Amino acid sequence: MVATDSHVVSPLFFPGGDIGCLSVHGTLNDVAMMGARPIALTAGFVLEEGFPLADLARIVESMGHAAREAGVPIVTGDTKVVERGKGDGVFINTTGIGVVADGVNPSGDRARPGDVILVSGTLGDHGVAIMSVREHLSFTTGIRSDTAALHGLVADMLAVVPDIHCLRDPTRGGLAATLNEMAKQSGVGMLIREDDIPVREEVNAACELLGLDPLYVANEGKLIAICAREDAGRLLAVMRAHPLGGEAAIIGEVIEDPHRFVQMETSFGGRRNVDWLAGEQLPRIC
Numbered sequence: 644m645v646a647t648d649s650h651v652v653s654p655l656f657f658p659g660g661d662i663g664c665l666s667v668h669g670t671l672n673d674v675a676m677m678g679a680r681p682i683a684l685t686a687g688f689v690l691e692e693g694f695p696l697a698d699l700a701r702i703v704e705s706m707g708h709a710a711r712e713a714g715v716p717i718v719t720g721d722t723k724v725v726e727r728g729k730g731d732g733v734f735i736n737t738t739g740i741g742v743v744a745d746g747v748n749p750s751g752d753r754a755r756p757g758d759v760i761l762v763s764g765t766l767g768d769h770g771v772a773i774m775s776v777r778e779h780l781s782f783t784t785g786i787r788s789d790t791a792a793l794h795g796l797v798a799d800m801l802a803v804v805p806d807i808h809c810l811r812d813p814t815r816g817g818l819a820a821t822l823n824e825m826a827k828q829s830g831v832g833m834l835i836r837e838d839d840i841p842v843r844e845e846v847n848a849a850c851e852l853l854g855l856d857p858l859y860v861a862n863e864g865k866l867i868a869i870c871a872r873e874d875a876g877r878l879l880a881v882m883r884a885h886p887l888g889g890e891a892a893i894i895g896e897v898i899e900d901p902h903r904f905v906q907m908e909t910s911f912g913g914r915r916n917v918d919w920l921a922g923e924q925l926p927r928i929c
Contacts, residue, residue, distance in 0.1 A: 644674055644677045644678075644679040644740070644741045644742070644743055645674075645738065645739070645740055645741075646670055646673035646674045646677070646738070646739050646741075647670065647736065647737070647738040647739075648666075648669050648670050648673055648736070648737060648738075649734060649735070649736045650662055650665055650666040650669055650734070650735045650736070650737070651731070651734055652665060652773065653731075653773075653777070654773075654776050654777070655698065655702070655732060655733065656701075657772055657773050657776050657788055658772045658775065658776065658785060658786065658787045658788060659768075659769075659772055659787030659788035659789070659790060660705075660787075660788045660790040660863075661701070661702060661705050662702055662733065662735060663701070663702035663703065663704070663705030663706040663709065663735070664705045664706065664708070664709040664790055665788075665790050665863060666686070666706060666735040666736075666737045667684065667706050667709035667710050667713065667715075667717075667737060667792070668709060668713075668790050668791055668792045668793075668863060668864065669737070669790075669814070669863065670684060670737040670738065670739040671684070671713055671715060671739055671792045671793070671794055672792065672793045672794070672812045672863075672866075673739065673812070674739040674740070674741035674794065675741070675792075675793050675794035675797040675810070675866075676749070676793075676797075676810045676811055676812055676866065677741065677743065677749065677810075678743050678744070678747040678748065678749045678797070678801060678807070678810065679741030679742055679743045680741055680742050680743075680744075680794065680798065681713075681715045681739050681740070681741040681794050682715065682740055682741060682742060683715065683716060683717075683718045683739070683740045684710060684715055684716065684717045684718065684737055684738065684739050684740075685717065685718065685719050685720055685737065685738040686706065686717050686719075686720035686721075686735065686736070686737050687720060687721045687722070687723075687735070687736040687737075688720070688721070688722040688723070688733060688734070688735055689722075689723050689724075689725060689730060689733070689734040689735075689736075690722065690723070690724045690725070690730065690732075690733050691724070691725055691726075691727060691728075691729070691730030691731065691732055691733070692724055692725065692726050692727040692730075693727050694732055694733055698733075699733070702733065702735075706735075709792070712792070713792040713794065713795075715739075715792075715794075741794075744801070744805075746805050746806070747801055747805055747807075748806075749807045749808065749809055749810040750808075750809065750828075751809055751811065751824060751825045751828040751829065752825075752828040752829050752830075753808040753809055753829065753869075754808055754809050754825055754826070754828075754829035754831050754833075754869045754897045755808065755829070755831065755871075755897060756831055756897055756898055756899045757871075757872055757896065757897065758808055758869050758870060758871060758872065758896065758897040759869070759870060759871075759872050759874075759875035759893055759895075759896050759897075760822070760833060760835060760867065760868075760869050760893070760894050760895045760896060760897065761867070761868045761869075761870070761875065761878060761879060761882065761891060761892065761893050761894065762813075762818070762840070762841065762865060762866070762867055762868075762891065762892055762894055763793070763796065763865050763866045763867075763868070763882055763887060763888045763890075763891045764789070764841060764864075764865050764887070764888060764889065764890040764891060765789070765841045765842055765843050765846070765865070765890055766813070766817065766818055766840065766841065766842050766846075766857055766858070766860065766862055766865060767817065767842055767843075767846045767850065767857035767860035767861075767862065768786060768787065768788060768789040768843065768846060768862065768864075769788040769789050769790060769860075769861050769862050769863040769864070770817070770855075770860035770861040770862070771786050771845075771846045771849045771850065771853075771855075771857075771860060772786050772787055772788040773788070773861075774849070774853060774855075775849065786843070786845055786846060786849065788863060788864075789862055789863055789864035789865060790863035790864050791863070791864030791887055793812065793864065793865075793866055793887060795885070795887070796866070796882065796885045796887045796888050797810065797866070799881050799882075799884070799885050800868065800878060800881055800882060802881075803877050803878065803881045804870055804874045804877060804878045804881075806870070806871070806874070807868055807869070807870050807874075807878070808869045808870055808871070809825055809829075809867070809868065809869035810866060810867070810868055810869075811824075811825065811866065811867045812862065812863075812865065812866050812867075813861075813862050813865060813866075813867055814861050814862060814863060815861055816859060816861070816919075816920050817857070817858055817859040817860045817861055817862060817920075818840070818858050818859075818862075818867065819856070819858040819859045819905065819917045819918075819919075819920060820859065820919060820920055821867055822835070822867070822905045822917070823905050823917070823918070823919050825867075825869070826900075826903045826904070826905055827903050829897075830903060831897050831898065831899065831900060831903065832897070832898045832899065832900025832902065832903060832904050832905070832906065833895060833896070833897055833898065833904075833905045833906070834895050834896055834897075834898050834905075834906050834907075834908065835894050835895030835905070835906070835907050835908070835917070836894060836895055836907070836908045837907050837908060837909050837910050838908075838910055839892055839893065839894045839895070840858070840892070840894050841890050841892050842857045846860075858907075858917060859920045864887065868882075869897065872896075875893060879891055879892075879893060895907075904916055905917040905918075
């Protein structure tokens with residue numbers, strides 16, 4: 644399996660990470676969401692003339708640290724420089740190569756009515772960390788990006804439940820966009836429960852202050868898994884046993900729905916549609 648992604652974020656450095664580690668984690672996670680074990684990365688830089696060498700060194704060092712920590716080498720790369728004013732600091736493209744074991748085939752079109760929807764932890768941390776820097780907000784408890792490489796967690800999950808139907812990391816558009824995408828691909832509806840969705844209190848408070856919905860806020864170190872109901876208990880247990888899945892939760896189920904709607908049971912007892920996001924809540928987020 645091969646996955647490639649181009650990474651842009653503003654600011655380049657944020658609580659819990661930077662564009663360097665983000666570019667490594669993002670592509671490793673794309674490979675992992677296909678059920679593959681990543682084995683190598685490439686890296687390409689587009690730099691604007693005059694970009695500070697100290698910032699470039701910091702970014703490259705962060706990429707190296709992230710790759711070493713993940714156990715996946717960066718094997719080749721390239722750098723191009725564009726004229727001042729024709730770029731935006733730095734853009735990074737990374738490509739990942741991975742190997743898929745026999746019998747493993749998570750795909751967005753495999754969700755079936757009766758399946759269970761799980762998330763690996765709290766939502767919205769990355770997007771709110773970015774916004775806190777942009778808007779010069781400070782909180783009693785620091786909000787940090789959740790950027791992380793998820794292939795180790797995925798490997799543990801697949802070892803217990805090889806037939807996970809769907810795996811996705813809810814980046815741009817967050818949980819809401821990702822579930823809508825899979826509902827459309829699979830021709831099903833989805834029903835989630837607001838009270839079961841893990842969101843930190845400070846993230847909820849920041850979203851309320853900024854007029855955002857945490858369901859649509861980007862994540863960089865969380866995943867969504869959909870599996871058969873009989874596998875859900877075992878899958879949840881192995882997720883919670885991993886350092887990146889300690890706050891994993893079952894948040895809903897797949898249902899029959901010819902309209903392919905994603906619905907949410909609210910804390911007040913009603914239901915509302917969780918529709919596609921119109922436009923971008925947060926520009927330049929990942």
